[in-house]
Amino acid sequence: MNGDSPPLAAALQVAATAWRRLREGASLDRALAAAIDGFAAATPTPLHPRLAAAAKDIAYTATRHLALIEALLGKLVHRAPDPTVSALLAVALGQLLAPRHESYAVVDQAVHAAKTQDETRAAAGFVNAVLRNALRRLPALRSELQRQPTVAFNSPRWWIDLLREAEPAHFARILQLQQQLPPLVLRVNRRHGSVEAYLRRLRGDGIEATRVGPDAVWLHAPLPVADIPGFGAGDVSVQDAGAQLAVQLLQVADGMRVLDACAAPGGKTVHLAEAADDLVMDVVEADRARAERIEENLRRTQARSHALIRLHVADAARPENYADGRYQRIVLDAPCTASGIVRRHPDIPWLRRPADVAQLATVQARLLDALWPLLEPAGRLLYVVCSVFAEEGPRQADAFAARHADARPLSLPGMQSGRLRLPPAHGGAWSEGLPSVHDGFFFAIYEKT
Secondary structure (H helix, E strand, C coil), X not given: CCCCCCCHHHHHHHHHHHHHHHHCCCCHHHHHHXXXXXXXXXXXXXXXXXXXXXXXXXXXXXXXXXXXXXXXXXXXXXXXXXXXXXXXXXHXXXXXXXXXXXXXXXXXXXXXXHHCCCCCHHHHHHHHHHHHXXXXXXXXXXXXXXXXXXXXXCCCHHHHHHHHHHCXXXXXXXXXXXXXXXXXEEEECCCCCCHHHHHHHHHHCCCCEEECCCCEEEECCCCCHHHCXXXXXXXXXXXXXXXXXXXXXXXXXXXXEEEEECCCCCHHHHXXXXXXXXXXXXXXXXXXXXXXXXXXXXXHHCHHHCEEEEEEECCCCCHHHCCCCCEEEEEEECCCCCCCCCCCCCCHHHHCCHHHHHHHXXXXXXXXXXXXXXXXXXXXXXXXXXXXXXXCCHHHHHHHHHHCCCEEXXXXXXXXCCEEEECCEXXXXXXXXXXXXXXXXXXXXXXXX
């Protein structure tokens, strides 16, 4: 801790509240937002400006060790304590497992956090005893518990089994990679300058970066978006290098009519507008709050200065509510399990249930069938999911092709039979072809005959 950091006890307290909500079924981001709001309402003085960021780091760190932490608690306590106490122990153990602070400071501040809350005050001594016991036993217990696949891969057993089925040769590497911190990747706006020029700009600012795709730049040390050179002016956008492939595969041309379905947060929307002039775009998003994020990105990048973009808050499977004609290009970034982006959202495996995979596959099929009639002859539809599960990828594509005899898979560079399976990767510098640092995706592209 230093003078610029928020009190560790407060950050642990907020993170513990978020952890409890997460284990009750809330997404981690929503749990954190609710936890910081609750803490602010109960605190008479203004919050430290970096408290939310510190609590987020603690909560995300603990979630990346969720299976190990809960297994450790099973070894360290004889009887499960109150959920509020368990949550505080969990986030403190996360700090001991992936140290950001000296271990004595974590124990001291966790005890202090316990003493400041009515629900945990009586358990402050217990918190102290458990964490000190953990310090003594952690190396041996960690080695023992990590022999369990669920602990080693920080995922439920059913999740591991599905991934093994989808990627039998690579599932272990993928699961291990997804426990790491996510890379911060930018897409350079070619309307504002070249990738080479932007890399020189970063070097001049003392920022280490590597080109990892045609327009993709990986910042070795993540920065807040406000500190990314050129972000506010629309020179770059935050977008995974794998996601950037969508526009490359669609190959839009000037003046085309384009539909961007399930479009939030707008990365593909903006990228499409940068790729050609005078596009006429219908952009559809069912969630009003997420649609506002699209609007923010359109304003920041001034995308409407070179494209006609109509944003619709609507269900993409109900085209009567937004479409007034046919399109030459359609991109469907469909709702999915998000099994390819666990590095960014480590709570995903713990929030999903086995039945979710089939349920989401049904939603994907409904969207594909609703959008296909909107495509002009010789037009292209691109189906994208940030998933590595077969039911949402190859099996979904097989079923779609079987239902639509006029859907011809396009053979494009890097694709086999109009498909591309892109497991998460973190390689070196990019030379050509597929990006070298990216999340997990599945792409399938069809031309209407």
